Amino acid sequence: MTQNLEPSVPEQHTLGASSVLFGNLKHGPIAIASLILVTIVLIALAAPILAGTDPLLIHPTERLRPGSLQHWFGTDALGRDVYARVVYGARTSLIVGTFAATASIAIGLAIGVIAGYFRVADLIIMRIMDGVMAIPGIVLAVALVAISGASLTTVLVAIAAPEIPRVVRLVRGVILNLRGEPYVEAAISLGTPAPLLLVRHMIPNTVAPLIVQSSFVLASAILSEAALSFLGVGLPPEIPSWGNIMSEGRKYFQLYPGLIFIPGMFLAVTVLSVNLIGDALRDVLDPKMAKRL
Amino acid sequence: MVSYIFSRTLATIPVMAIVAIIVFLLLRLSTGDPAAIMAGDAASPAQVEQMRHQMGLDRPIAVQFVVWINHLLSGDFGLSLHSKIPVWDMIAGRVGPSFALSISTIAFSVIVAIPLGVIAAWAHGTLLDRVAMSFSVIGFSAPIFVTGYILVFFFSLKLDWFPVQGYHPLSDGPLLFLQGIALPTLALSTIYIALISRITRSSLLEIMGEDFIRTARAKGATEFSVFLRHALRNASIPIVTIIGVGAAFLISGVVVTESVFNIPGLGRMVVEAVLARDYPLIQGLVLVFSFVYVVVNLIVDILYTVLDPRITY
Numbered sequence: 089m090t091q092n093l094e095p096s097v098p099e100q101h102t103l104g105a106s107s108v109l110f111g112n113l114k115h116g117p118i119a120i121a122s123l124i125l126v127t128i129v130l131i132a133l134a135a136p137i138l139a140g141t142d143p144l145l146i147h148p149t150e151r152l153r154p155g156s157l158q159h160w161f162g163t164d165a166l167g168r169d170v171y172a173r174v175v176y177g178a179r180t181s182l183i184v185g186t187f188a189a190t191a192s193i194a195i196g197l198a199i200g201v202i203a204g205y206f207r208v209a210d211l212i213i214m215r216i217m218d219g220v221m222a223i224p225g226i227v228l229a230v231a232l233v234a235i236s237g238a239s240l241t242t243v244l245v246a247i248a249a250p251e252i253p254r255v256v257r258l259v260r261g262v263i264l265n266l267r268g269e270p271y272v273e274a275a276i277s278l279g280t281p282a283p284l285l286l287v288r289h290m291i292p293n294t295v296a297p298l299i300v301q302s303s304f305v306l307a308s309a310i311l312s313e314a315a316l317s318f319l320g321v322g323l324p325p326e327i328p329s330w331g332n333i334m335s336e337g338r339k340y341f342q343l344y345p346g347l348i349f350i351p352g353m354f355l356a357v358t359v360l361s362v363n364l365i366g367d368a369l370r371d372v373l374d375p376k377m378a379k380r381l
Numbered sequence: 382m383v384s385y386i387f388s389r390t391l392a393t394i395p396v397m398a399i400v401a402i403i404v405f406l407l408l409r410l411s412t413g414d415p416a417a418i419m420a421g422d423a424a425s426p427a428q429v430e431q432m433r434h435q436m437g438l439d440r441p442i443a444v445q446f447v448v449w450i451n452h453l454l455s456g457d458f459g460l461s462l463h464s465k466i467p468v469w470d471m472i473a474g475r476v477g478p479s480f481a482l483s484i485s486t487i488a489f490s491v492i493v494a495i496p497l498g499v500i501a502a503w504a505h506g507t508l509l510d511r512v513a514m515s516f517s518v519i520g521f522s523a524p525i526f527v528t529g530y531i532l533v534f535f536f537s538l539k540l541d542w543f544p545v546q547g548y549h550p551l552s553d554g555p556l557l558f559l560q561g562i563a564l565p566t567l568a569l570s571t572i573y574i575a576l577i578s579r580i581t582r583s584s585l586l587e588i589m590g591e592d593f594i595r596t597a598r599a600k601g602a603t604e605f606s607v608f609l610r611h612a613l614r615n616a617s618i619p620i621v622t623i624i625g626v627g628a629a630f631l632i633s634g635v636v637v638t639e640s641v642f643n644i645p646g647l648g649r650m651v652v653e654a655v656l657a658r659d660y661p662l663i664q665g666l667v668l669v670f671s672f673v674y675v676v677v678n679l680i681v682d683i684l685y686t687v688l689d690p691r692i693t694y
Contacts (some may be wrong), residue, residue, distance in 0.1 A: 222399075227632065227671075307522070315525075
C-alpha cells in the first residue's frame, strides 16, 4: 500500500493525484474482504483445535462470567464458553449458508433452464415464482419451520426456498436471450437434441452471472440462518451458531452486551466480506449489471 | 391510464391466488398430519378428528381448496388455537405499530438516502463518494438485530436518550410515540438507506451523461439546478422501483425489528405464533404479509405512469 501512496512511475501523475490514490484504494477493501473470509473459513475448519473446550459443556457454577484468560469471551447463562461457541458458530454459519446457497442455486438453475427453454412450462413456472416471491423471505421461512418443527433440514429448506425465485429469474433471462442467438439457431437447425443444446451451448453462459448471484445468495443465507436462530425459530438452541448465541444473550443484554456484540460482529463482518467479494466479482464478470448498480 | 390501473390491479389476482395455493399446499404436503398441526399440540384425538372433518381432509383436495378459499374470501381466517379469537381480529389489532414503523422507516430512509445518493453522484470518484458508498455496503450487510442492539447500547443504555424497548401509539402523544419509534426506525432504515442511496447515485450518474443535461448546462443552468431539477427528477423512476423491491426487505425487517424492540406489531406476532405453533394464525399472517407486498408493488407500478408520462401501456 505504501507504494501506491507514492507513485514512482511518472505517467501516473498525469492521471491526477486523486484518481491514482483512490483508483488503487478500490482494490483495498476487496483484499481485506478476501482476507477476512479466508480467516473465517480457517476458523471454521480448525474449530476443534481453536476452541480448546467443548462448546456444549455446561458449567452451572460459572454462569455469565466476564472475559478472562480461561474464557476469552466469558461464559453464557449456562456457563458454556462463549469463545468456543463463537468459533464453532463460524462452522455452523458457513456450513448452513453454503448448503442452502448451493441447494437454491442448483434447484433455481434447473427450474430456470426449463422455464427459459420450454414456453409452456415458462408460463406456469413464472406464475409460481411470482407467488413465492410475494411471500417475504423470513415469513416463508418461519411458516416452513412452524409446519415441520425446528430441525437442521427444515431450517436449510426454509433458508433455501425463498432464494430460489431470484435464481430462476436470472437463469431464465439468460436462456431466453440465448434462444435468439445465431449459433443457437444453427445448433437447433442441425438437429441438436434439446438436452445437449442446453448443456453444451446454453448453460455455460449462465455460469458467470450465477457465480455473482451465488455470493449474494450466500450472504443472504448466512443472514437468514442467524435471523431465524436469533428469533428462536431456527436451529435447535444447543447447536452453537452465531444466531443462537445472540438469541440466548437477549435476556442478559443490559448486563452482558458482549453476548450479542461478539457473535454479531463476526456475523456482520462475514456477511460484509461476502457482499464485497460479490460486488468485485460482478465488476469483473458482469460489467453491464455492475454499471447499473 | 385508468385502463392500465384497472388491468394492473386485475393482474394481482393470479399472484395472490398462487400465494393462497402455496399456503394451502404447504400444510397438506408437510410430513405431519395437517389436522394435528391445525388443531395444535394440546389437542385430544377427538379434537383432531373434529378438525379433520372441519377442514374436509376426508374429501378430495380440490374440494378442500374450494372450501378453504371460500372461507378466506368471506374474511374467515379461522380461530387462533390459543386465544380462540378469530385470526382476522387478532391481525387487525396488531396492524397499527407495524404500519407506523414501516411508514416512518420509508420516510426517514428517503429523507436521508436521496441527499446521500445525490452527494455521492455529485462528488463521483472522490473520497466523499467512496465513504458514502462504503456506508451503503455496510448498511446493507449489517444484520438489523445487530444494528438494533448497537443503537440500544449507545442511545438507551449509555446516553439514556430513548427507552430500551416498548412502543407507544400516536394516541399516547407525539413525544412518547417518537421516542419509542426512533431507534427501531433507525435500525430498520439502514438497509433501505443503503439500497436507495446506491440506486440514486447510479441512476443520477447515468442521466448526467444524457444530451439534455449538456443542453441544460450549455444554457447556463447552475450545477445545482442541473442536478436537482433536471437529473433527479428523471432518476425518480428507478428510486421508486427500489422502494417497491425493498418492500420485501422491509417486511422481513419488521419481523426482526419488532422482536428486538419488543413492539407489539404483526412482525412479533409471527414469531409468537410460530413459538406457540398456532398454525391458523401463521397462515393468516403469511397471507396478509404477501398481500401487503403485492399491493405495495401495485402502487409502485401505478406511480411510474404518474412520474413518467412517457410510459404508456
